Amino acid sequence: MHSNSLIVLFGLLCSATTVAAGNPLFEDATKQSGIQFRHVSPLTPERHLHLVMGSGIGWLDFDRDGWPDLYLAQGAPFEKADREQFAVREESSDRLLRNMGQGQFDDISDMSGLADLDYSMGITVGDFDNDGFQDIYVSNYGANRLHRNNGDGTFDELAASLNLDDSGFGSSCTWADLDADGNLDLFVCNYLLLDASDYKLCTFLHEGKPHGITCHPRYLPATRDIVFHNEGGGLFSDMTQSSGLMQSPATQGLGVVATDLDADGDIDVYVANDSVPNDLWMNMGRGRFTNEGLLSGTALNREGRREAGMGVAVGDVDGDGRPDLLVTNYYGETNTLYRNEGDSFFLDITDEFGLAGPSRLQLGFGISLADFDNDGWLDLFVANGHVHDRQKMLDRDEPFAQRPQLFRNQTGQRFNDVSRSGGPYFQRAVVGRSSAVADYDRDGRLDLAIGQLNSEFVLLHNVSQQVEMKSLRIELVGVRCNRDAIGAVVEVSVQKRRLTRFRTAATGYLSCDDASLTIGMGKTTTPAEVVVRWPGGKNETFRSLQADQRHVLIEGNGTSE
Amino acid sequence: MIRFPWSNRTCRILAATVGLMAVSAAGAYIAGVAPLASSRLERARRDIARGNSDSAIKLYLAHLNAEPSDQAARLELGQLLKPTDASASLAILQEIPAEVAEYPQAIWHIAHIATAGKRDILAEDALLKLNELRPNDAGVSLSLAELYYRTERFTEALLFAKRATRLQSSRAQSWLLLAEVLDHLNRPGEMLQPLQEAVKLDADLYAAHANLAYANYVSGQLDEAKTEASWCLQRHPNDIVVRRWLAMILRDGGEHDAAFQQVNLALEKSPGDVECCIIAADLLLFRRDAQQAYDSLKPLYPMHADRRDFLGSLARAAAMSGRREESRRYQQEIIQLIKQGPVPN
Numbered sequence A: 001m002h003s004n005s006l007i008v009l010f011g012l013l014c015s016a017t018t019v020a021a022g023n024p025l026f027e028d029a030t031k032q033s034g035i036q037f038r039h040v041s042p043l044t045p046e047r048h049l050h051l052v053m054g055s056g057i058g059w060l061d062f063d064r065d066g067w068p069d070l071y072l073a074q075g076a077p078f079e080k081a082d083r084e085q086f087a088v089r090e091e092s093s094d095r096l097l098r099n100m101g102q103g104q105f106d107d108i109s110d111m112s113g114l115a116d117l118d119y120s121m122g123i124t125v126g127d128f129d130n131d132g133f134q135d136i137y138v139s140n141y142g143a144n145r146l147h148r149n150n151g152d153g154t155f156d157e158l159a160a161s162l163n164l165d166d167s168g169f170g171s172s173c174t175w176a177d178l179d180a181d182g183n184l185d186l187f188v189c190n191y192l193l194l195d196a197s198d199y200k201l202c203t204f205l206h207e208g209k210p211h212g213i214t215c216h217p218r219y220l221p222a223t224r225d226i227v228f229h230n231e232g233g234g235l236f237s238d239m240t241q242s243s244g245l246m247q248s249p250a251t252q253g254l255g256v257v258a259t260d261l262d263a264d265g266d267i268d269v270y271v272a273n274d275s276v277p278n279d280l281w282m283n284m285g286r287g288r289f290t291n292e293g294l295l296s297g298t299a300l301n302r303e304g305r306r307e308a309g310m311g312v313a314v315g316d317v318d319g320d321g322r323p324d325l326l327v328t329n330y331y332g333e334t335n336t337l338y339r340n341e342g343d344s345f346f347l348d349i350t351d352e353f354g355l356a357g358p359s360r361l362q363l364g365f366g367i368s369l370a371d372f373d374n375d376g377w378l379d380l381f382v383a384n385g386h387v388h389d390r391q392k393m394l395d396r397d398e399p400f401a402q403r404p405q406l407f408r409n410q411t412g413q414r415f416n417d418v419s420r421s422g423g424p425y426f427q428r429a430v431v432g433r434s435s436a437v438a439d440y441d442r443d444g445r446l447d448l449a450i451g452q453l454n455s456e457f458v459l460l461h462n463v464s465q466q467v468e469m470k471s472l473r474i475e476l477v478g479v480r481c482n483r484d485a486i487g488a489v490v491e492v493s494v495q496k497r498r499l500t501r502f503r504t505a506a507t508g509y510l511s512c513d514d515a516s517l518t519i520g521m522g523k524t525t526t527p528a529e530v531v532v533r534w535p536g537g538k539n540e541t542f543r544s545l546q547a548d549q550r551h552v553l554i555e556g557n558g559t560s561e
Numbered sequence B: 001m002i003r004f005p006w007s008n009r010t011c012r013i014l015a016a017t018v019g020l021m022a023v024s025a026a027g028a029y030i031a032g033v034a035p036l037a038s039s040r041l042e043r044a045r046r047d048i049a050r051g052n053s054d055s056a057i058k059l060y061l062a063h064l065n066a067e068p069s070d071q072a073a074r075l076e077l078g079q080l081l082k083p084t085d086a087s088a089s090l091a092i093l094q095e096i097p098a099e100v101a102e103y104p105q106a107i108w109h110i111a112h113i114a115t116a117g118k119r120d121i122l123a124e125d126a127l128l129k130l131n132e133l134r135p136n137d138a139g140v141s142l143s144l145a146e147l148y149y150r151t152e153r154f155t156e157a158l159l160f161a162k163r164a165t166r167l168q169s170s171r172a173q174s175w176l177l178l179a180e181v182l183d184h185l186n187r188p189g190e191m192l193q194p195l196q197e198a199v200k201l202d203a204d205l206y207a208a209h210a211n212l213a214y215a216n217y218v219s220g221q222l223d224e225a226k227t228e229a230s231w232c233l234q235r236h237p238n239d240i241v242v243r244r245w246l247a248m249i250l251r252d253g254g255e256h257d258a259a260f261q262q263v264n265l266a267l268e269k270s271p272g273d274v275e276c277c278i279i280a281a282d283l284l285l286f287r288r289d290a291q292q293a294y295d296s297l298k299p300l301y302p303m304h305a306d307r308r309d310f311l312g313s314l315a316r317a318a319a320m321s322g323r324r325e326e327s328r329r330y331q332q333e334i335i336q337l338i339k340q341g342p343v344p345n
Helices: A002-022 A080-087 A356-360 B008-031 B035-049 B053-066 B071-081 B086-093 B103-116 B120-133 B138-150 B154-167 B172-184 B192-201 B206-218 B222-235 B240-252 B256-269 B274-286 B290-304 B308-320 B324-340
Strands: A026-028 A057-060 A069-072 A095-101 A104-107 A119-126 A135-149 A155-157 A170-176 A185-190 A202-206 A209-213 A226-232 A235-238 A253-259 A268-273 A279-283 A289-291 A312-315 A324-327 A336-342 A345-348 A364-370 A379-384 A405-410 A414-417 A432-438 A447-452 A458-462 A469-477 A489-494 A497-502 A517-523 A528-533 A539-545 A550-554
Touching: A057 A119, A057 A432, A057 A447, A119 A185, A135 A170, A135 A185, A185 A253, A253 A312, A268 A312, A312 A364, A312 A497, A324 A364, A345 B308, A356 A405, A356 B206, A364 A447, A379 A447, A469 A489, A469 A528, A489 A517, A497 A517, A528 A550, A539 A550, B035 B053, B035 B071, B053 B071, B071 B086, B071 B103, B086 B103, B103 B120, B103 B138, B120 B138, B138 B154, B138 B172, B154 B172, B172 B192, B172 B206, B192 B206, B206 B222, B206 B240, B222 B240, B240 B256, B240 B274, B256 B274, B274 B290, B274 B308, B290 B308, B308 B324
Parallel strands: A119 A170, A170 A253, A364 A432, A469 A550
Antiparallel strands: A026 A458, A057 A069, A069 A095, A095 A104, A119 A135, A135 A155, A170 A185, A185 A226, A202 A209, A226 A235, A253 A268, A268 A279, A279 A289, A312 A324, A324 A336, A336 A345, A364 A379, A379 A405, A379 A432, A405 A414, A432 A447, A447 A458, A469 A517, A489 A497, A489 A528, A528 A539
């Protein structure tokens, strides 16, 4: 009887281990990487709003050595005296970290000429001048910056000279070729009108005394998102009016993705707004947009409610080839999954897909859709953390620090919360903000870079047990389209499955993933066939791509369809 | 000299008696207590003991007419009138000033009468005064919590509901009230703890189990939610609300067929339950059966055009079944409702 019990117990343990073995697993590799970055955003007694928003992360290969480097946006104190003291410190600016290989990074910010002492927010990486070197646009609470990559390890800051230095409260931003002319345009979300000299502050009473609290964004004036048209030759013009954005009122934009959402060959833009309906800007051709948020079903949630959108990710979650949208929202709201039904319509399937319960009592910011276990299905990472640290004084049980979450995609049917087996990082509460994905050590598994408010940067190394899972690394090079091929759609056919991935220049919250696409293929021994839909509409097929290898796909080198 | 027929001794006794009477009357008059007044109060109390309220009331009134500062008597009269003439009782009790010893009891009775008569403004005033006098009185806190809950002032209700549970943690209903207040304040995650306390105190408290099904569901604890819902439905299979929650629990857990089954069972009992209709329609839409979803919702439009969740579901069904312009209209109606809606917390 006793030995039978032991056998049963052993069997149970084995099955539990087997299940856990399939789940993604991460270890904290920050220390080993040599990255020592602490985000600076000390909360003021008045609780100035921008100080709780955090800053973004961008992966890029600035030196084209095949290893993804990191750009980390830095915050700044609010008070002038504190800022002046802060400015002379080493960690005061945004940082550029060069990937040396072997999981090591070197801070080369000073020698690169990159300097940004404002409170940096969003990052988008793209080769705007098509010279083969990735450039960086950074939105700020303050004037935005454009760091043009000179190709020699240095950057020049050109925003003012190119009239891209909008000084509103910029949030997420993205490069995208909106008019299909082969040049990367720029879509910049602006959040609120919060002038430093006339900063709106809010208070609440606790035990008879007033205390500062971050104001509710719905009741602050919004500022309009901006579209900059790349004229070529290093010139930009403000095409916000001609693009059609003025047809809708200004909104509190925080997250943005740009990709071909309706498969008509041009780039559409979805903006997650804070506390007001989201915007879905459908491209009618040549960079002219109409706002189809309401009609598309993506402005509100299934209950007809506005949500406080923070970040947004795009990816084919259910494997039907169409890009779905996933928005992180406020505490008490779910993160919302909009399944692309085709014909420019999306269905809120948050509950049916298992995301409602796990997200309702979290405040989500950063969001990354990525195949962490290489089974061909997009998994999900969410960085959580509140914006209010004084909820206890309001007698509310809403923690400031919250646990990040990891979800595994169950063959396109639902997301299962596997945070408990995700590794030590997922077992502690932090004030999470941004996240971005790259295979930084080129081991075929996607890793995570995570930004935390006023706290240390974290690099998570993916150590998921592969168990014969393969991946494909694809780097796209545009020739007629923009050099970075931002806006391209990649379809990988392997073993009767079609895996669709989208090349974007912004994702999640304020952040940008690595340009090269690491595509999990599951267990396969056969080479893959890849169809690339280049921006501008041309399709090409590339055949016999071996798994676990890097493939550079150049426009024009494939077989046209 | 005229001589009377009585003896001298008799005359002396008579004279002494008359003299004593005169002195007594004078003394009583000087003391200011009419013998008649105190006897009225005593008679009133005797009448109460005999169940003769009408007579007692008259005697009290007469007494108070003579002795208007007798607050104790005023309090007694107020209590006497309470069961039969609440208004008169209130009038009497409200005369008792704040500085006398009888005041707290008077306020208590005023609060009791006003609460029972749903005279909320008066009840609130009385209860708040009582709260100042007795800040640690669990009954007062509970009464205020209930009043604010009933009048939908949930923020105020929360303060007193929490206090009531703190002062008298052994009362299951107080914990239940606290949970319901939190629900109305859209703080479902905080409902779990008070509901668990309620069930600890009263394991058969159905409302607590039902709310636990809901609170566990919104907190993402689906197994616990399912257990609670099943407990409830075993006892009350016709509870549509709980069955609907079970459908949502199953849906969120990926058991879509089972969810359908539950929502259909609910609709058999209550065909017009719009929330069940929405769940069913959304499941159909998830399966991409848009036409059936649309057909199930459209007939309900006249009755539920003021509900955002219903309009949202109908809009989605319309869009997915190719009725884009119709869908656009519903979405615009939602926006109008948002504009009209209350300002959120």
